[in-house]
Amino acid sequence: MHKSSFANTFTFKIEPDEQGGATKTVTINRHNIAEPPDPGEKKKKAVSAHLLIGFDTEYQTIRDRENEYTVEPGAKNDLLSYQFSIKLFDKNNPGAHPEAEGIIIPEADNRLSTEEFIGFAIGSLIEKYPEIIVPTSIYLLGHFIRADLPAFSDFNEKARRTMSNIRGTFVTLKNAIPISFSVGEGEIAEFKVSIRDTILFSPGNAKSLAVIGDMLEFKKIQLGATPEEDKDIKQNMGKFRAERWPEFREYAIRDAQVCVRYAEKLITQSDGLFKSFKMPTTLTSFGTKLVLDGWKTANQDALGILGREKVKEKKFSQKLGYFITTTSTPYMEEVFYEEAFITETYHGGRNEQFLFGVADIGQWRDHDLSSAYTTAMSLIGLPDWRNLSNINSLDDIQPTDLTYVSVDFAFPEHVRFPTLPVRTSGGIIFPRKGHSKCAAPEVFLAMQLGAKLRFRRGVKVPFDSETQVFTDFIRTSIQNRSKYPNGSFDNLFWKEVGNSTYGKTAQGLRAKRVYNLNADDMESLPESKITQPYFASFITSYTRAVLGEILNSFSEAVQVFSVTTDGFLSNADDVEVERATSGPLFLSFAKALKELNPKKEPLEVKHAVHRPIGWRTRGSATLVPGVGDNGIVLQKGGIKTDVFNNTAEENSEIVRLFLNRKPDDKIRYKTGIGLKDMMRNDTDFVYRSVTKRLSMEFDWKRIPVGEKEVHFEFEGQRYSHLTFDTGPIETVAGFDHLRDAWEKYNKTEHHNLKTLSDFRDFDTFQITQKIPGDKASLYIRKKDGDLQRLKRDLCRAFQHQQAGFDMVRSKNKVTQGSFRDAMHDAGIPCKITDIENAKRKEFHPYQTPDTERVRQALETLKNDYFPELDIGLLLPEGAMDKIQKSPDPLAA
Known part of the structure; x- marks a missing residue:
């Protein structure tokens, strides 16, 4: 492979040596290049033609990196091929879009420069169409182009000077990359190259290039006859190239072709919507511009x-x-x-796991609010900012007001799912009591649920409800989407444009750091052109409130498994769902959605499974799937599996991890290195093996209730696992206590929650953390620590005649043997030596954990053996007063 001595002529190998090693030479001629714009013209002409160059590489990944923190400087993959699809896309000549494609086989350790690759692609198009006139505007396109751009020998230097980081991939923003070719004596042909990544234009559920190909009705090629064979081939592309070259070539080029066809669609959309024959940087930029243009119109x-x-x-x-x-x-x-x-009143979606472990077999359905955020946006009227005012009470708050408050609150005991968000270091929680800063919808709902509220402060923005500022944009998106078949490009385009625009109102409100290529440093993500905290707070509050109203309208018979952003998984039947969706908030939501899209149902079933399992927020899988493509619910909770796994394989692997986990289990998975590491270490997008401790335990955002062990079968094996429902956590302090206790419990050795015994051991430990005293809790054993402590304190009290034993022993002769026997009868293992050793230590009151079995043992001793025993001197101070009023949060 070499570049000829002429800067406009390129010769490269186009097939591997084992296939003959043929080369191809192409030339860029001056007469094939459009005249550059006249620098003397005051008004630049709009660009009406581009060269679209789809770009992709195939490579064999280097050996896994064992250390997740260290990246080997200069790490490179085994590069197998560069491939391209090039098309002249001319707005003024829609019937003729000449295109060509090709592949380059690099020599070992000899990579192409950007100019060489683009020059060869342009030359290939000219070779095919000798009379063609090519424009000087180029879009270099790839799907997750971050994995392919490092294949250019000059990538790092060009990236530093001309590229930006958008969502972890490379693009050019204001300034394109200049490249030039010498096309004659003293003549230079200059081109401007803009980098675009089609993954930034992919709908939320269509991030893979295969889905985009389906959307365009131009399918990505599957290499194997089965998913297993396809996966094996993709992991061994070097062997595939050597043994099945024609198929390798077709597969490799197809990816580049899909990128070009997708870019055509996007540029056409931009031109039709904005009279701008250009490709924006992201799909969300379409929505932002549509909103701003709509207001202007x-x-x-x-x-x-x-x-x-x-x-x-x-x-x-x-x-x-x-x-x-x-x-x-x-x-x-x-x-x-x-x-x-x-x-401070802006919070994200409500995400909670309500059931830990294995759910009952039944019909579990995943319901989603249709177009939740866009419907909430449509309710925002034209604000009268100049008359913004402070309010003095919660009187007359309505669910669609632009009102924002700070309140202290307490929900009644019967409310299963409190609805006022509280921000903590461990994320958003919804305690029964506390202090919340939130917007009107959730305050309205809290009052409907009977919560006691103490007003602190509030802000109200008057608005014109007849002038809804986002409705025209949202209605246009919905109407345009409905014109096209489900799954088509236009259908998914308009769905994503509508749904993604909410996020732009919240961009930059919470600190988020991103890597700046040019400065080689981290910086804060800036606000968008439509960032507005008042809007973002209302939209999220309204969505959480509608969900909260539904959850609290279910009867006690309904189990809610989890809630995630705009949906929930439950075993509610149609009768329960109908009753739960008759409240004022849901009815206002349904009415607003109907005005936007009369054909849309406000609540949709997305998945139906027979038995889910769950462990923490956004951590759930399916033990017994439902029927069809929507029969698996899977949220991996940060766990990564093989990148080639399909959904069913991922689900099975994660279920196995959960059921077979051990305290010190670690998981090992492949992950691509980050953009910052790529730049700083001048590496390819290489995979490394990361090893981390498996974390699949409960997150303590709610209180366990009704813990039990459930027996079941999975993949032909019998299992049992701890399972519990949950109730609201009482306060933020209670949440902090449990999280802190769990951290301390695992400090010296790790623990699982897989059995009732596991649960009770932690229950005992967390209770001991509440016992007053400088070092009292440090000496509690993690296994049966409550009974061990009770034995110690009873033996000391017996020996020193404390806690009522002075009266016991003054009335009757109690030998060490009879005391031991009484202890055994109460369920407290005890030996004579335990009683004798107790003479050496003083008795200190209030040091025994207040657990269920401690109380049962004490009641047995008092009722059957020692009526004078003063239980109150053993349990923590005040425990006797609280036993009936407020049972321990982890007690069975």
């Missing part, structure tokens, strides 16, 4: 809607030596003063 002030204003300011420029006028768009004064408070 309706003669609405975009800055005014967002609570901003234009401010001009004169500043002296040291560089220029004179004053310049700058323009900024800060929040209006009234909006700015409350911005920090409103941002």
Whole structure:
């Protein structure tokens, strides 16, 4: 492989040596290149034609890296091929889009530069169409292009100067990459190359190139006859190239072709919507621009809607030596003063696991609120920011108000799912009591549920409900989507444009750090053009409130397995669902959705399974699947499996991990290194093996209730596993206590929660953490620690005649043997030596854990043997008063 001595002529190998090693030479001629724009023209002409170059590489990954923190500098994959699909996409000549494709086989350790690859692609198109005139605007396209761009020898240097990091991949933003070819004596042909990654335009459920190919009706090629064979081939592409070259070539080029066809669609959409024959950087940018253009078309002030204003300011420029006028768009004064408070009322989706372990066999359905966030957006009326005011009470709050409050709250005991969010270091929780900063929908719901609320402060924004600022945009997205078949490009395009725009209202509100290629440093993710904390807070609050109303409308007979963002998994039948969806919040949601899309049902069933298992927030899988493609519920909870696994394989693997886990289990999986490591170490996108401790235990956001062991079968084997339902955690302090206790419990050795014994041991441990005293809890055993401590304290009290034993022993002669026998009868293992050794230590009151079996043992001793025994001196202070009023949160 070499570049010829002429900068416009390129010769490369186009088949491997075992297939003959043929080469191909192509040339870029001056007469084939469009005239550059006249630099003297004041107004630049709009670009009406681009070269679209789909780009992909095939490579064999190098050996796994064992250390997850260290990246070997300069690590490179075994590069097998570069492939391209190139097309002239001319707006003014829609009937003719010349295209060509090709493949380059690199020599070992000799990689192409960007210019060489693009020059060969352009030359191949010219070779096929000798009279073609090619434009100088180029889009270099790939799907997850982060894995392919490092194959260029000059990648790192170009990335530092010209590329940006968007969602962990490479793109160019304002400035394209300049490349040039010498096409004659003293003549240079200059091109501008823009990098685009089609993964940034992929709908949420269609991130793979295979799904995009299906969407375009241009299928990605499957290599094997079965999924297993396909996986094996992809893991051994070097062997596949050597043994099945024609199939390798076709498969490799197809990926590049899919990228080109997808780019055509996106540029056509951009031109049709915005009269801009360009490819944006992301799919969400379509939505943002549509919103802003819609406001402009309706003669609405975009800055005014967002609570901003234009401010001009004169500043002296040291560089220029004179004053310049700058323009900024800060929040209006009234909006700015409350911005920090409103941002505190913004929380994400509600995500909780309500059942730990194995659910009962039955019909478990995953219901989702249809278009939840977009429907909530449609309710936002035109704000009157100038009349924003502070309120003095919770009177007359309505669920669609732009009102934001700080309240203390306490929900009644019968409320199964409290609905006011509280932010903690462990994420959002929904305790029974506490303090919350939130928006009107959840305050309205809390009052409907009978919560006691103490108002602290509040802000209200008046609005014009007749002028809903997002409705036209959302309705347009829905109407356009409904014109096309499900799964088609246009259908999924409009679905994603509508659904993703909510996120732009919240962008930059919570600190998120991203890697800046040019500065080689981390920086905060900036706000979007439509970031607005008041809107983001209302949208998320309304969605959580609608879900909360449904959950609390179910009868006690319904088990809710989990809730995730805009949906929930439960065993509720149609009668229960109908009753639960008759509340005012859901009815307002259904009405708003019907106005947007009359054909859409407000609550949809996404999955139906027969037996789920769960362990923590966003951690669940399916033990007994349902029927069809939607018969598996799977949320991996941060666990990664083989990248080539399909959903069924992933589900089975994760179920096995959960059922067979041991305290010190570790999982090992392959993961691609991060963009920052790639840049700093000048590496390819290499995989390394990461080993980490398996974490599949409960997250303590709720309190276990009714713990038991369940017996069942999976893959022909019998299992039993700890299972419990949950109730609300009482307070943030209770949550912090349990999380802290669990951390301490696992500090010196790790533990699972797989049996009742496992659960009771931790229950005892967490109770001991509440016992007052400097070091009292440090000496509690983790196995049967409650009974061991009870034995110790009873023996000391007996020997020193404390806790009522002075009266016991003054009335009757109690020998060490009879005391031992009484202890045994109460379920407390005890030896004579335990009683004798107790003489050496003083008795200290209030040091025995208040667990169920401790109380039962004490009651047996008091009722059957020692009526004068003072139980209150053994249990923590106040425990006797609380036993009936407030049972221990982890007690059975």
